[in-house]
Amino acid sequence: MRRDSRTLIAAVVMMTMIAACAKKTPPVARPMPPPSNASGGSVTPPPPAPPKPIIEEPVSVPSMPETDISSKSLDDLNRDSPLRPLFFELDSADVSASGQQVLQENAAVLKKYPTWQVTIEGHCDERGTAEYNLALGERRAVSAKNYLVSLGVAADRIKTVSYGKEFPFDPGHDDSAWAKNRRAHFVITAK
Amino acid sequence: MLTHFLHWKWSIAAVLAASAVVAASQPPATAQPPASQQQPTTVGIVLTGEGGSQTRLAVPDLLALSSDKETQDAARVISQVLWDDLNFEREFYMIPRDTYKSIPAAASIDAVPYDRWRELGADGVVIGTVQRVATGIRVEMRLYSVRARQSYFGREYTGAAANPRVYAHTMSDELHQSQRNLRGVARTKLAFVSDRNREAVVATVEKRDVKEVYIADYDGANPRRITINRALNITPSWSPDGRAIAYTSYRTGLPDILISNIYAGTMENPTKGVGQNFLPVFSPDGSKIAFMTNRDGNPEIYVVNRDGSNIMRLTNNPATESTPTWSPTGTQIAFTSDRSGTPQIYVVNADGSGLRRISSESYADRATWSPAPYNEIAFSAKTGPGFDIKILNIERGETRQITFGEGSNESPAWAPNGRHLAFMSTRAGRSQIFTVDKDGRNLRQLTRDGNNSMPHWSQ
Numbered sequence: 001m002r003r004d005s006r007t008l009i010a011a012v013v014m015m016t017m018i019a020a021c022a023k024k025t026p027p028v029a030r031p032m033p034p035p036s037n038a039s040g041g042s043v044t045p046p047p048p049a050p051p052k053p054i055i056e057e058p059v060s061v062p063s064m065p066e067t068d069i070s071s072k073s074l075d076d077l078n079r080d081s082p083l084r085p086l087f088f089e090l091d092s093a094d095v096s097a098s099g100q101q102v103l104q105e106n107a108a109v110l111k112k113y114p115t116w117q118v119t120i121e122g123h124c125d126e127r128g129t130a131e132y133n134l135a136l137g138e139r140r141a142v143s144a145k146n147y148l149v150s151l152g153v154a155a156d157r158i159k160t161v162s163y164g165k166e167f168p169f170d171p172g173h174d175d176s177a178w179a180k181n182r183r184a185h186f187v188i189t190a191k
Numbered sequence: 192m193l194t195h196f197l198h199w200k201w202s203i204a205a206v207l208a209a210s211a212v213v214a215a216s217q218p219p220a221t222a223q224p225p226a227s228q229q230q231p232t233t234v235g236i237v238l239t240g241e242g243g244s245q246t247r248l249a250v251p252d253l254l255a256l257s258s259d260k261e262t263q264d265a266a267r268v269i270s271q272v273l274w275d276d277l278n279f280e281r282e283f284y285m286i287p288r289d290t291y292k293s294i295p296a297a298a299s300i301d302a303v304p305y306d307r308w309r310e311l312g313a314d315g316v317v318i319g320t321v322q323r324v325a326t327g328i329r330v331e332m333r334l335y336s337v338r339a340r341q342s343y344f345g346r347e348y349t350g351a352a353a354n355p356r357v358y359a360h361t362m363s364d365e366l367h368q369s370q371r372n373l374r375g376v377a378r379t380k381l382a383f384v385s386d387r388n389r390e391a392v393v394a395t396v397e398k399r400d401v402k403e404v405y406i407a408d409y410d411g412a413n414p415r416r417i418t419i420n421r422a423l424n425i426t427p428s429w430s431p432d433g434r435a436i437a438y439t440s441y442r443t444g445l446p447d448i449l450i451s452n453i454y455a456g457t458m459e460n461p462t463k464g465v466g467q468n469f470l471p472v473f474s475p476d477g478s479k480i481a482f483m484t485n486r487d488g489n490p491e492i493y494v495v496n497r498d499g500s501n502i503m504r505l506t507n508n509p510a511t512e513s514t515p516t517w518s519p520t521g522t523q524i525a526f527t528s529d530r531s532g533t534p535q536i537y538v539v540n541a542d543g544s545g546l547r548r549i550s551s552e553s554y555a556d557r558a559t560w561s562p563a564p565y566n567e568i569a570f571s572a573k574t575g576p577g578f579d580i581k582i583l584n585i586e587r588g589e590t591r592q593i594t595f596g597e598g599s600n601e602s603p604a605w606a607p608n609g610r611h612l613a614f615m616s617t618r619a620g621r622s623q624i625f626t627v628d629k630d631g632r633n634l635r636q637l638t639r640d641g642n643n644s645m646p647h648w649s650q
Binding site: 079091119130131139142159162169187 | 399445483577599601
């Protein structure tokens with residue numbers, strides 16, 4: 001039990017650190033601009049297309065009448081979810097500029113409905129091995145979660161789960177199918 | 192020359208237990224443990240080929256001494272399966288069965304038409320009988336030397352008639368042991384993942400097929416479902432004693448490690464839901480489990496005692512560490528890491544020291560360490576659009592490839608005698624389980640129903 005709680009504390013501390021100093025970056029060069037402290041980066045050149053600065057208020061929440069949301073079942077909500085998936089490059093768990101945009105919108109939705117709990121599913125395309133993709137899917141889900149947390153969404157509202165390449169959204173075997181299957185997918189689990 | 196004929200009678204329980212099966216209606220299945228392996232075995236005379244050439248064997252239909260259909264069927268099934276089992280190890284040249292259909296069955300086990308077998312070029316012939324008895328059937332088989340006109344090896348088994356294949360598997364293993372000092376794999380089993388039940392995962396609005404853990408005989412026969420929880424159950428791994436299977440289960444919604452004691456019908460959860468846990472593998476002595484977990488925020492390799500005690504972190508790197516396998520002595524662990532920028536195989540001592548990289552592929556994963564005395568690691572390597580199976584000889588540092596771009600070939604698993612590998616291939620369309628010898632020959636497709644993947648071979 002002590003060990004568990006220490007692990008938990010360690011996790012929380014780490015999460016805080018992540019929120020403060022962006023992503024724990026592997027030694028491998030991976031072009032992921034940190035979300036919130038772009039001003040500090042005097043050494044590294046700015047990313048070619050910097051994502052628009054994080055301004056929390058003006059992000060548009062997909063319009064959905066309040067009555068709709070409150071009357072919908074979880075299944076109905078998830079079938080036509082206001083939380084959009086974000087997509088990844090091959091063998092990458094880095095949140096792209098467009099992924100950051102998606103997460104900013106999702107963060108706004110989650111702030112508007114503060115009782116919602118979500119699970120972020122990490123998915124991979126079939127071009128990696130089944131085993132390694134379990135780890136890659138995990139990283140994708142955690143990347144998305146960390147970014148949301150850095151935008152101020154409480155970490156305890158977000159669970160992550162990796163499905164590797166076990167549950168493809170598109171069963172095809174081409175670029176278009178693979179692109180759809182490399183994703184972090186949001187499931188609302190409580191409202 | 193020795194002429195004695197060893198005639199072991201042994202009881203039923205052992206034979207039948209080898210086919211012991213798992214009830215399909217209970218999540219942790221219940222059945223008898225597999226047969227304990229060794230009967231007292233004395234090597235009598237070893238059958239050899241003429242002039243040093245490969246020994247040529249024939250296995251005609253056993254003679255049914257009773258007229259009921261079950262006995263007749265058993266006589267045919269046992270001889271066919273025994274032929275397949277002996278053919279699998281490639282120690283003997285197995286003469287195709289259709290070439291000796293015209294040779295009359297021996298009127299009794301003592302009236303073998305040796306001249307006819309001699310004409311066919313057979314060095315040995317397995318002659319046998321099946322007879323109905325009160326408790327089921329009695330099966331007697333003898334290996335005769337065609338030149339010496341005498342029996343070199345024989346066995347008699349008595350047991351139920353329900354699964355006659357097990358008599359053939361047992362005879363094959365004992366014949367290989369006696370005649371070639373070889374540990375055959377005819378009584379081993381494969382665990383794998385399948386969506387063949389085509390049930391939908393509950394608690395999701397997406398259309399997702401349940402994947403459950405199955406076991407089957409080494410040749411794919413007698414498939415049995417082990418898990419029934421209508422979720423995702425993947426990466427099965429046998430305990431060394433063959434009585435348990437550890438796997439990654441999403442039955443609570445989050446991936447965690449479960450151990451199903453498939454004969455006792457009980458379950459264990461050594462990781463106790465702390466973090467998310469994947470890819471368990473038993474240590475060679477069965478006391479520990481290595482696995483991948485995200486509990487530190489990114490995927491790392493841990494080792495834990497089977498009872499959940501003494502958890503130890505083995506890797507500590509911001510990159511991804513995944514897919515562990517134990518060395519046969521339990522002193523080292525190989526795993527996958529992308530710390531170099533691409534997934535590669537690394538080896539580390541079980542205490543965390545002595546880390547080194549051993550693969551240089553564009554992408555390598557699912558290392559699986561061969562049983563002693565071979566010091567080889569098989570793995571999946573990206574060779575094009577998909578993967579192929581490669582084998583690295585650790586001492587010589589040489590890598591050879593045994594599949595060549597037919598579909599994607601992944602998840603290799605060694606047979607316990609180190610001569611064969613099971614793996615997943617998409618060469619037949621969907622994902623299916625195949626076996627192949629480690630020289631790339633003797634390819635067999637084991638599954639055809641649904642998608643099947645992630646095989647693991649019992650000891």
